[in-house]
Amino acid sequence: MANRQQFKYEWLGLLRDRWVLILSLLLLLVCIYAAYNGKEKVAERNQPIAKAMDEMKASDEQYKALIDSVAQGLKTNLPAWQNPQRLNVIGQRAARVAAFESQPLALVSTGQSDLFTHLVKPRLYGEALTLGFSELSNPVQLLFGNFDLAFVCIYLLPLLILAFSYNVLSAEKESGALRLTLAQPIQVTQWLLNKLLLRFVVLAVIVVIAFNVSLMTTGLNVVSEFSPVMKITLALLAYMLFWFGLSFWVNLRGQSSGSNAVVLVSLWVLIVLLIPAMISQLANNLYPVPSRVGMISELRYAEAEAQKNANQILESYYRDHPELAPTDTSAQKLYPFWLSYFASQDEIRKAVNPILSEYESQLHKQQQTVDQLRFLSPAVLLQNIFNESAGTSSRHYNSYRQQVVVFAGEWKNYFLPRMFRNELMKKEWMDELPHFSFDANKIEKQYTADVLALLLYGFAGFVLSFLLYRNYVTEKVLLT
């Protein structure tokens, strides 16, 4: 009963405090702005993809018509080397768009999306594909530069919680009301816990409403995305609980409001800024990614060597792939240059493979280190959850890269046997060309581990403080 009355009057007190209303409205506005910002980012990402897709469709139609015309012996104004009946022309010029389209919740977290490309066209020849993906060396990027919902929740929300709770005990001590309170038959720890719990519930309701409303303003269907939104919400609540727990502990220390504020802001800097930066640095120091420039120069060298020996290479290539060798040697006239080129490409690939796999394995180790160290900071855990739900995590981009490499192989394998068989492109083949679609199911899910760790952090603060200050001496609170 005492608790119920306490909640009632705490609630009344909060309700009559103009700041609570102002901060709630501010939070809502900030969330709406962040969601809008996130939506803009997603649009920036999807626009080039849509454009490339449209272009691809248009050019496919054009090629079909051209192939038809050439097959019927009509004259086209294309130079001979662009003859659409040539498989190498199609394989190069009608490349498929391998796009990483945004997932429905992409707007909540920019994550790695502003670092990586979402659009690649694997062609039949040219630079090795693994090199075509901008920056690979930093899979961590625990810099949250963008003003998106993840930023608001990870960075700003803790500050709001601290502003809401840093002086719950000290303000009463400083105003003098605490003396009267402590003259009542109550446990100060329980009484403070009630106060913070109420604030937690009030703020949780505000945050959940602000979060969902801001998502709805972007046109996202919260109902159809219920499960991922709920997952983020649960993680968010655990994260909030963690900060309230921290505040509970600092309050119980019984220091002045000013001292509480300094301690809590320092903890905020540590947890939100320093630890993530340290994790990133540590991963880079332990497993530095080998130089990309070195890799490229080795690749060029291997390419030049292979080019020199193109003829021998083709012979040895035929030895390795007897099924591709022409039965009638005089008939192989359509693609002589390309065939030795591909054979040499094969050699190049073999030569640079160790470099590439070294590069990959370092990257993998680095990512693993980060994966393990993420448990050090609730902020990193929540960022990971946001990125996973948004489909913008490093894991997503690594997977996308690997999937594109696999697709590039498929693309090549479509054309190569046909070229060795000395065939020409047919119109109907245009519709059966291999196409790329990103498979998000291939990505390891870390949500369960993340959210459990967050919940553990959330409750640990309260439980430890409670145990530590169960027999709290009021002398300390009142007379220091």
Place this chain on the structure above:
Amino acid sequence: MLEARNLSKSYNGTAALQGLNLLVKPGDIFCLLGANGAGKTTTINLFLNFIEPSGGEAVIGEYRVTDAPLETKKLLAYIPENLMLYPNLTGIENLDYFSSLAGKKYNQQELGKFLAEAGLQEDAHAKRINTYSKGMRQKVGIAISLAKQAKVLLLDEPTSGLDPKASNEFAALLKKLSQQGVATLMATHDLFRAKETGTHIGIMKEGKLVETLTTEQINHADLEKLYLQHMN
């Protein structure tokens, strides 16, 4: 009802209270006089369990304060020199809140009655505390002790800063409570008020109770003389 047995408190070797023995029976109003730093507030803080005694014990009812702080706090009401309440809440809401912390539940009518009994004018009941004067806040404090049905009243210079009329009203309330059997321990600087309302007077100096007497034994002039004698 309220008893100190050889009660001592020292801070880092400096004695703030030395071997205090006193007994306040139901209906008594025991006034502690003494200069600032004589140990009056320390005594009250010890009864409130706000500080730990270095020696001896403070007893309220049948309980030692340090053994059963929650039980003893159910019995007592406390009014500090400057009673602070929740400024965002009204008088009646503050009363409801604090009496609920004490484990009591009343309806609005009953709460209003306590405030009226404490002498708070009706039109102030539903006003927020931030519009209250000090005297009005002290009256809410009295109402809290009425609502709590406290058997013991601990008052730390409750009338300092009150105007004479308010001070007089306050004294009348104390007498009324005393007639109902409440044991009161009051630290004060007001010799006149102590003589008028108190049943017993104790003079403290440097942490020791140097004189105890009943108010019937002495008149105003002699009390002042005696007090000054101890202070010099």
